[in-house]
Amino acid sequence: MKVVTTHKNPDFDGFAAAYAYKKLNPDFEIVISGKIQQNLEEFLRLFEFKYLNESEWKNKIEKLVIVDNSLLSRVGKTILEMSKDAEILVYDHHPDIKNVDNRLEINSFNVGAITTYFVKKIMKRNIVLNEREATLFAIAIYEDTGNFLYNTTSPLDFEVAKFLIENGANIDIIHEFTTLELNAEQKNLLRILQENLESFVIQDYELTISKAEIEKFIGGLNVITTKLWDFTNDDTLIVVVRMGKKTYIVGRTKNPDVRIKKLMEFFDGTGHERAASATLVNVSVDEVIYKIKEKFPECVTPSLRAKDIMSYPVRTILANESIKRAYEIMQITGHGGLPVVEKNKLIGIVTRKAVDKAMNHNLEDRPVKSIMNTKLITVEIDTSVQKIREIMLENDIGRVPVLDKNNILVGIITRSDLLRATNSERRARFVLKKEDTEDVKDLMFERLPKRLINLLRLLGEYGEELNMPVYVVGGFVRDLLLGIENFDVDIVVEGDGLEYAKYVAKQLEATMVSYEKFLTASIFFKDGYRIDIATARTEYYERPAELPLVDISTIKKDLYRRDFTINAMAIKLNLGNFGVLYDFFGSRDDLNKGIIRVLHKLSFIEDPTRIIRAVRFEQRFGFNIEKSTLELLERTLEEGYLEKVTGQRVRQELEKILEEKKPLDAIKRLANLKILNHIFAKTYYTKVMEEKLKRLFAGFQELEKIYGQINKFYCVLRILLEFYDEQTLKEVVKKYGIPKKFADDLKVTEKKVGFVKEMVEKRVKFSELYKILGKPVSETAAHIVAYLDREDRKYLFDYLRRVFNTKLEKVSGNMVIKKYNLKASPLIGKIMNELFCKKLDNPEIDEIEELDKLVAKYFGGVK
Template sequence: MNRLKVITTHSNPDFDGFASCVGLKKIYPDFQIVISGNPFQNLSEFLRFYGDFFPFIYENELKGFNGDIEELIIVDTPDIERIGEEIKSKLSSDTKITVIDHHPDIRELNIENKNLNKIIKQTGAATTIVANMLKEKGIKLSNEEASLLGIGIYEDTGSLLFSSTTLEDLEAVIYLFQNGLSLNTVSEYIKFDLTIDQKIVLNNLLQNVKTYNVNNYQITIATAETEKFIGGLAAIVAKFWYAQNVDTLIVIVRMAKKVFITARTKSPDIDLAGLMSVFGGGGHKQAASAKVNIASVEEVEHKILQVLPNYINTGLKAKDIMSSPVRTALATESIEEVNKIMEITGHSGMPVVEGNKLVGIVTKKTVDKALNHGLGKRPIKSIMSSKLITAKLDTPVSVLRKLMIENDIGRIPILDENNILVGIVTRSDIIRAESSPKKSYLEKREEIKTTFNNISHLINERLSRRIVNLLRLIGFFGNEMNSPVYVVGGFVRDLILNIENYDIDIVVEGNGIEFAKYMAQQLNAIVVPYEKFFTANVIFKDGFKIDVATARTEYYESPGELPQVDISTIKKDLYRRDFTINAMAIKLNPQDFGTLYDFFNCQKDLEEGVIRVLHNLSFVEDPTRMIRAVRFEQRYGFKMENYTLDLLKKNLSERYLERVSGSRIRQEIEKILEEKNPIKAIKRMAELDMIKHIFPKTYYTATMEEKFVRLFKFIPYLKERFENFNDFYAVSTIFLEYYDKSTLEEMRAKYGYPKKFIETLKFTENIIIPVKSLIENRYPFSDIYKVCGKSNPYIYSHISAYLDEDEQNYLLSYIDTVLNTRIEKVTGKYLMERYQLKAGPILNNILEELFCLKLDNSNLSEEIAIESIVKKHIEKIEDSSKL
């Protein structure tokens, strides 16, 4: 007679009971797990997806078994009345029974059996007892097994927060972590009991739910507000998550003056850790949180919706993980034949085809049942399931996962655009894909090691005595204000590179404005505060300036807008900066003076000449950094590392630069024009296709580059001769050359050109060819003047771009002559009194003619020359009167 060995738990099992059974089977592999009743809903959902990993049968499958139970292990209950009736019916007087339970109030067990063994320990969960048994025996678990047991412990201990939690529970969790426990999986399935206050918050959340479609992903956002702090938000979110069964949940709760954000997602395509990093938080890809100071719920919700698309990556698709080609079964093949194929290949399911058409799918479990009933000769189509759930090649893995759970299926056939079967995806395929997610940008980098090196010797060797003393004083002021103080950014970068840079930026971990006021008071300087940004300028009597800021993180309302500011630490302050080479700080407090803070391998990038952003969204949050990256590349002879370059190109193609105000783009261009060799940066911007995103109808060519080379040679001469010369206007004459009037008006509105500049540009376009010809042929200055007149410097700069060196010299002589020529004796009054001329255009015409004569002959006698000029004009007037 056959006899069974069974592991079971109470009817309608929860995670603690079922997980304990699974753990025990690792110790007793010859036992069969049998469960009775209906599993709790969250366990049922878990088994729909992960059931194939845990061999078990339902109690009704014992009915065909005639023997009794030789050994029985009961977990998570001491009461035999709570186990299944079919199991109880197969117990005998000599059945060996072991009870494993964790309830501390056990007195007498309701089991009458002489072969009874009891293992009762006061722990938070029965799974804890089993996990520690596994640990003692040195048994290794799979990721799925460890996660299942973890759910059992976390659920029964309220995530280790219930008073019944013991040290043994903690030790068991550590063991499970060592074996691959996934907190993402745990958070997806656990449920909690809530306090009254927590239930109020939950109720408010349920009444304030909005659903958004973001990149074809359903995002649920729930909000609530309370005037006091209420702990256990994670438990509230888990309850909501369990009750509402949404794909992606983001909860925003204002408690007093702080806003807490907690997010969960079932989709491996949504990076919640990245999303929360925008708000200074973190976590895991599918479960993360953050805390924001001084913000409203509405602001945070708006910000989330703005940046969330950047953290959605459709990632892996069906075509990336499917098995192909697909082993299929013909509809007419017998069940026996299909079983042989499954036995050989190890497939647990196969699509069924008929006449080259997919008609159904069959599982190994169904085949085994059919064979047990003696149906092996029948065609496979007689037992196949015709309920076909299919997907396309580009279906995201997250969608496949959802389809499997909703339809309680373990495999999905994949069809191409012609609806031809090309592959199949199983639960195992999805689980493997999700257990190996794509690495984030920082994870792709080599290991980042924070370093703290003292470089005070460089400060003493490379800086002037005044600057060294000033930095030391600032450090002393920091101690007096009880605030850590740092010099940061470009000053630190250039100090290490041994390049002179006295633009000093100070960051204070505290109140930067109050620190600036204190510093100014001590140094007899002036303070200009900027309350909105927690910054201030300290200006000395000789004009020397120091910028002081509060250590902060920034988040952006939308790409390209100015940042909102929140108090933070020096590390977060550095993390918000543009590139690693600018993300170092030197502490100035006396006890740590000269200590370099390098959190992101900045020195290494500086040594290797690498421009690298600190995070994936750097160019999205501030698109002007794309221009800045080019400027730093060309200034130092560095290169953007590949990923940064890829990000730049991607964000450029997605037109993020167009979202920035023209004034901010203009500022960055003006900084490029201040560099020693700006043509290098302009050329690089052209290589990256960046110029057309700044000037939309400009096409950078070799001819344009030649114009810029000639222009930049000439600009220094113009700066010597004209005050307030604007380099941006000068280069714009080339960038905007031959634009139509409507586009020029758009550019004027965007970049703030004066209306007169646009008029000048169109005027120059009409005269530039004849003026070039006059200069080439060395015509007298008076002839050039008749075309150009007394031009502004941007007409000259535009013309210079068309001239070679000798021709530029001739133009320069012309400019000097025009600027230095004066009519000293003849005036309008002189003409009216001597020749009885009336005021009007004639006077200006006569004086202009005299000026032209003087351009060609600086020694000209004005009194003699004017006689013939006036006579000619009077004769013209007399002739016209006769007509």
């Protein structure tokens, strides 16, 4: 008999790899041992996958395949007993596997999940997968790569995940099972661990340990540890929990110097370098913690320093040398930047981008110091690579000079040096500094109504009562600092935002509406006022242009996910820190300078609608999009990311622009940046179109008086899509969710708008205009308004008011038939229409007198 198995207490990667192996080798049986991890157990309850528990297996095993595990000690006892004489084959992906048993033939692959390896083989064999199988494999890959953020993630993991999603893997289910919610018992254990946190510094490295002892087994300790780790944001966290006779150890670290896997090997455990675990029997918690602290120094490998990765000797340029000379040096050396030296001192850095721009403007003879960046950020030779990474990410720079103890330039570190040293980029850990905070309490009291101040204080007090930090964030903070009235309050809570919202609603006797999927809620007061509450969160995107998934995080990470620096500030509301502004990203400085800046390089790729939003904020406040942000915007646009966004999301951004005070300025800017052409491929912004839009916006106020509420988006769209060919127009209508009737009406109006314009200019009678125009819908009226000057618009508005207010008060079709003893016929309708036209031209006419004339005209002497 042939069996494929994995480690005891299997997770998604172990089970999925075993299932994939059986898919490739149908003559094998899947046998698992131990208690299945919680999220996998929930998944298997919902979806049917055939496998056997170890207790059900009674046969001798001739060939045994072990996946996601290379230690026999982690295989079930029954399986081992039944495979004493078996050929044993191992497939694993954990690094540095050592073969400690000659019986094992070990195959190890450099992938984030061993499932990836087997699915790749499935792809090569063209084996068909159903939706549930594709979803199982995808969850395994997402979970074991940490949503592709772990350093073990390989390009093959991305390739296979793409294949699985294209073949039916359900994103919603993947999200559900990779972000498992804790049950009541798990939440209680998490609370105990939060209370028992203790931090140590061992050989200059921070180590946080938490412990707990409970009587019964509670599954999902890995998930609980991850949640706790997110909460504490510690470099290295070890959780030690005794459940009955067994003591479980789970470790996590962000520090590349710390090897968690090696630490767990002292307890016969295993895992990855930065995430590993172990299980012991009849060993006390305190004994385990003592040994962790004792062995921790042996598991630390000091990281590389600046001196280890820097490029040297450094090619420099003198401050008074020409830009042309800098250009020549860069051409020869391939350098992207040069340190600028004057009197043997480093005074700045000049980049290739600055040099290229200067050359394009024929400034090659100017001194290089005229275009250098004087904002010098340097490191010392003993600065760690981790610290250098933080400096480069937080300051958005591509190179850092290295100085020795005498402040002499000895080297330079570029992004390439950093990448070579670390194999991949990491997100820098967020650290709060004094310069990141400012007291704006007095400003709040000065600019906010007393009622709102009192509400904000209460919201802070409720946070204190629940032991949760509470912040007001986003546009409210931005506009407070700008002195703009904005009472739309968005609250972010570090903790359970839904629990906090429920508590607030109860205390203030308000109504709460929750959106559990997004960890948010809205509070509605009796007078209609509303505040929105969210859990501090980090967003990560499955694919560019898609809506993000969310998970619990800290306030800085929550702010980091936002669109622009000016919207990435928070004010704390808790009693001890009420009115403290948190500004981690130089947001206040950007606000003062009047610039729109993204928070990171992938911002537009992750959410391309930010391209449109950047223009909206730029035009609203009279700001400028910062140069590097503009370059990122243009690059993202050229690479076609905006086209990947759903039409509905693009439409929402355009509708918001039309509600701004100067929408035409924003549309013009969209056109100048070629954004408009990426939204509507065959729209060419010209001076003629601009004049039409000016007239249209000038007429909106009167149109709203006549029609009540109008759809400005449809009105503007009439001009933007004018003279489109029918096929392209159909595609636009479909993408942006526009009624088919819109396209039909547009084409009809295109044909007659010139004739109507001529009639208006000649001031023809209203009755003549009515024969062509009738009672137009608001979009058609707006379309015509775009062709008329001020006086002509006034005439059209008079016509529209007249046509919608004119009614035949004494005459109806039935009345005509009865009074003149006529039979129903089209002539009756013609009489009614002519009578209406007469009243359009002269509201004071005698309806009965004019009716008599018309009846006589069409029916002779009938009375």
